[in-house]
Amino acid sequence: MAYTKRFDGRGFEEIRKMSAEVGIISRAKGSARFQIGDTIAIAAVHGPRELHPRFLRKPDKGVLRCDYDMVSFSVSERKRPGSSRRSMEISHVTGKSIEPVLDLSKYPNTVIDVFITIPQANAGTRCAGICAASLALADAGIPMKDLVVAISVGKAGDKVVMDLTKEEEDHAEGATDIPVAMTPRNGEYTLLQLDGDISKDELKEALVLAKKGCDEIYTLMQKTLRDSFKEKK
Amino acid sequence: MGTIITKDRIVIPGQVIAEGMDYLPAKGTFREGESIIATVLGLLRIEGRLINVVPLRGPYLPKAGDVVIGTIEEIGFGGWQVDIGIAYPANLSMKEATKEFIERGADLARYYNFNDIIFATITNVIRLKAVDLSMNGQGLRKLPPGRLIDVDPTKIPRIIGKQGSMISMIKEKTKCQIVVGQNGKAWIKGETAEDELKADQAIRKIEAEGHNEGLTEHMEKFLE
Known part of the structure; x- marks a missing residue:
């Protein structure tokens, strides 16, 4: 059976409703909340601070350390709290996707910690996490060459779709999930993962869709960062 | 001819500010090809040909000549280690700490004890890990509890x-x-x-x- 109508009634190339804000955690150097549909990600930046263990220090530049964590009540079936194989992988790829834009040469031998917490999940959490982390780093005033924007695209049934929900990921006829992170200014990919089957042409189509989604998110992120100064008047 | 592209007062990281080689990237910016791009969230300041972005938030970077407030974190044999809000503690040597004569083997806690707040100046910055402080200067002193x-x-x-x-x-x-x-x-x-x-x-x-x-x-x- 062909996939003709999406579960939540969106268009196939339509993104879920988004909102974002920065400076939500007063004790952190920078923080942000990014919400896309029912998925919420909160990021907090601490540092530059002393790095332990010592052997991880780099004498020429600072180190970025990301930590992704889903709280136990974020999903419908209780998640066992704490680190897991999955969260370790996501922490790693989040760090790798943000690192290329950061300029940490002024903070040698230090670490910048980014803690990403998912209080509510409905697919696309790693992408929401990357968006929140990127906003929080900009809010903390860490020098960056560009922001990083992420969106998940993929295939549900026989259609290439944008921004999958959990229902679509679990679609009976198999779904493909492709989280993409890119730098909006020159469109360089910093993250590209693929889970499922997809043909070459469909992948190309999906990446075009991802670019479109990223542009939409980038507009929101720009607005969020500027408005964080306006509202305090 | 160079042109200023943005009309915004507040620029965000990755935003293209100007095109062309007539403008020069100064603080908070860098050049990529022909364009000048902001690296921090801040206010745009154009001074002649120089393009500056004054950050609105950001960590402290120590530089020589700054006057800072710190708390004593550690007392060693030859001086004190002071937390001045950067990743690593700054050093306050015995020589720079006081004009008084400190006898060999004297208890340094008599001069500055743990958690004492001091107002000092930065004399030397080699790396973030090697910042030297001095108490010699106008108004530099130990601050009473506050x-x-x-x-x-x-x-x-x-x-x-x-x-x-x-x-x-x-x-x-x-x-x-x-x-x-x-x-x-x-x-x-x-x-x-x-x-x-x-x-x-x-x-x-x-x-x-x-x-x-x-x-x-x-x-x-x-x-x-």
């Missing part, structure tokens, strides 16, 4: 104001002694806790609204 607050280091110039106008106003209106360090720490001591709280709130208000125009009038009204 309220020590953290503010964003990028807002310190606004808290001090032009030739210290803003900080003098707060001092006068709240009748508090206030010392502000360039590392984003402020020390407040007043006669009553209410006075201290008022000064604290005033500083926090500047931190939140420092980038807006008409700040002085706004603060005058607040302190009345």
